[in-house]
Amino acid sequence: MAEQELPGLLIMDIGGTHGVQESLAALLKKHFCVITMKELLENKKEMGKKIQSIFVSEFRPTIDQELLESLPNLKVIGNSGVGVDHLNLKMISNFGVKVTNTPHAVADSTADLGMALMLASARRLVEGSQIAVSPDTNYFAADWLGVEVTRATLGIIGMGRIGYKVAQRARAFEMKILYHNRNRRSKEEEQAVGACYSEMEDLLQQSDFVMLVVNLTAETEKLIGKKELGLMKPTATLINISRGAVIDQDALVEALQNKTIRAAALDVTYPEPLPRNHPLLQLNNVIITPHIGTATVQATHMMAEEAIANMLSVLHSQPIPSEVFPQ
Numbered sequence: 001m002a003e004q005e006l007p008g009l010l011i012m013d014i015g016g017t018h019g020v021q022e023s024l025a026a027l028l029k030k031h032f033c034v035i036t037m038k039e040l041l042e043n044k045k046e047m048g049k050k051i052q053s054i055f056v057s058e059f060r061p062t063i064d065q066e067l068l069e070s071l072p073n074l075k076v077i078g079n080s081g082v083g084v085d086h087l088n089l090k091m092i093s094n095f096g097v098k099v100t101n102t103p104h105a106v107a108d109s110t111a112d113l114g115m116a117l118m119l120a121s122a123r124r125l126v127e128g129s130q131i132a133v134s135p136d137t138n139y140f141a142a143d144w145l146g147v148e149v150t151r152a153t154l155g156i157i158g159m160g161r162i163g164y165k166v167a168q169r170a171r172a173f174e175m176k177i178l179y180h181n182r183n184r185r186s187k188e189e190e191q192a193v194g195a196c197y198s199e200m201e202d203l204l205q206q207s208d209f210v211m212l213v214v215n216l217t218a219e220t221e222k223l224i225g226k227k228e229l230g231l232m233k234p235t236a237t238l239i240n241i242s243r244g245a246v247i248d249q250d251a252l253v254e255a256l257q258n259k260t261i262r263a264a265a266l267d268v269t270y271p272e273p274l275p276r277n278h279p280l281l282q283l284n285n286v287i288i289t290p291h292i293g294t295a296t297v298q299a300t301h302m303m304a305e306e307a308i309a310n311m312l313s314v315l316h317s318q319p320i321p322s323e324v325f326p327q
């Protein structure tokens with residue numbers, strides 16, 4: 001029997017700064033004929049016809065009209081990651097192409113990072129580490145006291161899969177957990193993690209730590225601005241593991257400079273990376289990590305596996321585990 005040709009899959013590259021890790025490429029090659037962007041550009045006509053799917057990893061390749069027009073047989077874009085704000089869903093759907101994401105694979109690693117940022121900011125880990133390695137050995141811990149996470153109040157804004165995992169972890173720290181979400185969780189789910197539904201204003205006023213875990217949409221853009229920051233306690237810390245644009249960054253800079261809130265810990269900013277002279281980088285009450293919520297060996301593999309399952313189900317006309325639709 002003739003060997004069946006594997007469906008063509010476009011990826012940015014293998015290895016290098018913007019490429020897919022070798023081990024993930026090997027995983028993709030088990031199910032697809034992998035074609036890099038360079039190979040497509042070298043032979044647009046022939047390669048373009050072969051490609052039925054695109055694996056988008058770390059927002060690459062960029063999906064624009066020109067690329068979609070050059071791929072007449074494209075059926076699915078498998079995004080590795082949960083956030084799809086970098087994809088123009090409406091335009092893609094006008095080409096009859098489906099989009100999928102990986103909400104299951106990202107949840108644990110992103111929730112872990114949320115906890116890591118909260119703890120690091122509370123206990124001033126970055127400053128402490130800088131002090132420990134500085135040539136000046138004459139320092140006093142009393143000059144840079146942190147605050148405790150244990151038994152503090154955590155306000156989670158966005159109680160989807162990741163938000164809920166944060167609540168599970170926070171419970172082990174005996175935290176009082178408030179949450180705000182479009183849809184309220186069931187009584188059983190609330191009780192299982194000890195979380196209380198709260199209106200935004202109350203949550204902002206009462207929380208010692210406010211963690212943002214919402215998707216970026218037209219409704220959540222600049223969700224946290226001057227007014228919301230003004231409601232937070234001067235001792236409170238803002239943690240963002242969603243998308244930078246959920247915060248009005250100018251208002252955040254002002255709040256941190258004037259110390260109307262204690263600190264911020266941000267895995268996401270706008271833009272990424274920030275220009276080196278950005279005021280957020282000049283402040284010592286801010287921790288910034290370079291969008292590493294899913295940057296673990298385990299999560300990157302699980303994301304590739306989830307994306308593969310999604311893409312194959314589209315190509316085999318089977319029910320799609322995680323399809324995303326234009327709003």
Ligand SMILES: O=CC(=O)O
Binds near residue numbers: 082084106294
């Ligand atoms: O940012 C990470 C994701 O969208 O999964």
